Amino acid sequence: MVVAGGLCIALSFAFGIEAFKEPGTLAAALMQIGGGSAFALMVPVLAGYIAFSIADRPGLTPGLIGGMLAVSTGSGFIGGIIAGFLAGYMAKLISSKLKLPQSMEALKPILIIPLISSLVVGLAMIYLIGKPVAGILEGLT
Structure with missing residues (x-):
């Protein structure tokens, strides 16, 4: 969970350090999966x-x-x-x-x-x- 969540967050940063702030993008989805869901379950x-x-x-x-x-x-x-x-x-x-x-x-x-x-x-x-x-x-x- 920690590894998968962290890797999803890292992948979202690959699109730009603040690219996840743009709604509807793949970077935002990856940040939501990693930071919003995986880490919330820890x-x-x-x-x-x-x-x-x-x-x-x-x-x-x-x-x-x-x-x-x-x-x-x-x-x-x-x-x-x-x-x-x-x-x-x-x-x-x-x-x-x-x-x-x-x-x-x-x-x-x-x-x-x-x-x-x-x-x-x-x-x-x-x-x-x-x-x-x-x-x-x-x-x-």
Whole structure:
């Protein structure tokens, strides 16, 4: 993702350093693919796969959601890392502590764990983590 996005941006510069500012051109399209789309996915994918490495598939969705919220709250890369760890360990905790009847056990990894983890991570990112981390990042720049 980083390599493909960076190469698309570099290719857009091949048409001129500011050629991407002209709407409708190939340079503008390459910049949108690289800078607008590929790089926009970096934090959510990082958070998602941190959570995936901790809790396997049930952690992926809450990690991706936490990463998107990290971007939208301004907490960026650091917020994405926090969201990934929170999502992974929350999904792992729910998986180990939640006991269901055998007839509902199949719903646990595909519905119950991702839903509860996403709610916890989402609310934590919006109300607890996002603004303070964004403030710290603002203070550092």
